[in-house]
Amino acid sequence: AQSVTQPDIHITVSEGASLELRCNYSYGATPYLFWYVQSPGQGLQLLLKYFSGDTLVQGIKGFEAEFKRSQASFNLRKPSVHWSDAAEYFCAVGHNNAGNMLTFGGGTRLMVKP
Amino acid sequence: ETGVTQTPRHLVMGMTNKKSLKCEQHLGHNAMYWYKQSAKKPLELMFVYNFKEQTENNSVPSRFSPECPNSSHLFLHLHTLQPEDSALYLCASSQDSLGTRAYEQYFGPGTRLTVT
Numbered sequence: 724a725q726s727v728t729q730p731d732i733h734i735t736v737s738e739g740a741s742l743e744l745r746c747n748y749s750y751g752a753t754p755y756l757f758w759y760v761q762s763p764g765q766g767l768q769l770l771l772k773y774f775s776g777d778t779l780v781q782g783i784k785g786f787e788a789e790f791k792r793s794q795a796s797f798n799l800r801k802p803s804v805h806w807s808d809a810a811e812y813f814c815a816v817g818h819n820n821a822g823n824m825l826t827f828g829g830g831t832r833l834m835v836k837p
Numbered sequence: 838e839t840g841v842t843q844t845p846r847h848l849v850m851g852m853t854n855k856k857s858l859k860c861e862q863h864l865g866h867n868a869m870y871w872y873k874q875s876a877k878k879p880l881e882l883m884f885v886y887n888f889k890e891q892t893e894n895n896s897v898p899s900r901f902s903p904e905c906p907n908s909s910h911l912f913l914h915l916h917t918l919q920p921e922d923s924a925l926y927l928c929a930s931s932q933d934s935l936g937t938r939a940y941e942q943y944f945g946p947g948t949r950l951t952v953t
Binding site for chain 2: 727755757759764765767768769772774813815817822823824825826827828829
């Protein structure tokens with residue numbers, strides 16, 4: 724069965740510092756991978772997606788993620804974090820085991836220090 | 838209104854009450870979803886509707902009853918809930934639930950439900 728693991732429940736970085744949020748997945752076939760962000764009091768917003776091709780994908784708000792098949796990872800990165808990036812970030816894998824559905828990781832809450 | 842809206846944003850109900858959550862999408866999509874987001878648990882898919890037809894019921898207890906009268910509206914009817922049902926209920930939509938289009942979902946802000 725497919726699963727998504729986000730090892731870090733909380734991360735705190737200073738404003739202007741670089742960021743990397745980890746995501747590991749378990750899925751038998753070629754995965755479709757996603758990062759969503761949830762700001763306080765809001766629903767989830769799609770940041771970026773990977774279906775195939777170039778393993779480094781660019782998203783909105785200056786985020787990027789890299790698919791590494793050998794490590795079963797899809798880590799999210801940003802070179803310089805802004806205070807407005809404080810939110811919860813969810814990695815997800817798309818699969819079609821029973822219909823086309825998303826399985827989400829547990830989320831990583833990002834806090835940004837001034 | 839744009840995107841996906843949900844009402845009410847907050848709801849407190851007793852275990853014997855009956856209430857409904859409403860979701861409306863203004864994106865011209867044909868698939869709609871209900872998710873449950875509990876503290877310390879990953880987001881759980883509850884129901885999927887594609888072109889008004891329910892295509893997925895993820896072993897959800899019958900005290901949750903979805904309704905999709907058209908592709909723009911989705912309801913979740915609640916009755917005789919338990920305190921452990923307290924959570925954030927998120928609605929989402931996508932172009933449809935076929936192929937990769939199913940994965941690009943647009944979420945509403947959610948209804949924070951508290952069962953007392």
